[in-house]
Amino acid sequence: MIKVLVIEDHEEIRDLISYNLSKENCETICFDNANEGLIHLENNDVDIILLDLMLPGLKGMQFLQIVRNNKKFSGVPIIIISAKNTEQDIINGLEMGADDYLTKPFSIKILIAKINAILRRNPAIKSKVISINGINIDTGNYTVTVDGEDVSLTNKEYELLLMLLKHPKRVFTRNQILNAVWGYESDVYTRTVDTHVSSLRKKLGDRGSFIKSVPKIGYRADI
Template sequence: MIYLVEDDESIRELVVYTLKSQGMDAKGFERPSLFWKELEKEVPALILLDIMLPEEDGISILRKLRTGPDTRKIPVIMLTAKGTEYDVVMGLDSGADDYIPKPFRMMELISRIKARLRRAEDKGAEEYHLENLYLCPGRHIVTVDQEPVNLTLKEYEMLVLLLKNSGMVLSRTQLLNQIWGYEFDGESRTVDVHIRTLRQKLGSAGDLIETVRGVGYKIGR
């Protein structure tokens, strides 16, 4: 569930509609009091928060969220018409995970949301051990034979996704959608290229990533 606190009705309805069209549950709130009331019933996976609001400004809401034991780790993305450096610093210093000034492109917003949800999920994930390969999402560490491996962000996300779905075959389309999302506008061959470089960097553990001809890739049995 994603919560949006936004007093502009047109923006609120568009964002909620777009999120739902992408398969995400979402609720919009025009006033902070409605948001706080709903928060008592259900804690969301992510919060989109405007700064200029009636009743209470977004920075105040964010600070309260960061002091609550049940809400302090919820990813928060600030959405605001204010774009000055001071406002950006205030939001980030108060604990915001990301900051998108208005007007924003909806597909960029969706991409940012997916990225934040992936990172939040990675932080709470268990460690992965597969033969001589080790990955710790919480510390962003990858080792082979206890030696550190330096991966690009996309290579790392691909490895995490494969390990998270160990034993399952992931198609190129699945990999593209979950890792590149709306940032990607090329062809599926980019998956093959990243798999090849990932295997090279993993060295002796590279063979753990199997090619399933005509389908995609998997890791583990």
């Protein structure tokens, strides 16, 4: 059963989503505000979030930011469903870390298709464990082992490792890494990434050498 957290202040829309998703092997938990949604998220297992932006109290974008900046939840996919329909709204939403953006009015069939597509595309979300090349990341417990040995990583190191290992072989620019791990607002030098790569490699020991620098570009997990 897929657990869907719905944050939406219009009752009719909540009901529409609930009713239709219940027929698709989904369990929906609905809130009319983001604060309660956040509390739920902190205490429960959630597979995907459907988020309205214009909410009373905590705004949708703030919620998005909080969730994406929290290592515990950052892997949970979020689909924004909003009446804010300018391209800029959409870009903002996607850049803030949403996985998809639906503008109201929306087709419930498309919504279902998108939920399925996102969950299909991202098996890591279901398993919550990434195992590759002797390195094991349990995204549920935020623990990392290398060849069975526990390794203690700092937050930034962890996020960096996760980013690289979620997409092995893919090259990330230092700025992409900064945006993803440090956030869009951050103004740290790009070389800070190098420092963290360095300490990450060190902590991973012999196994750390899979993190390859790509001169003039950035880094990649070469596995």
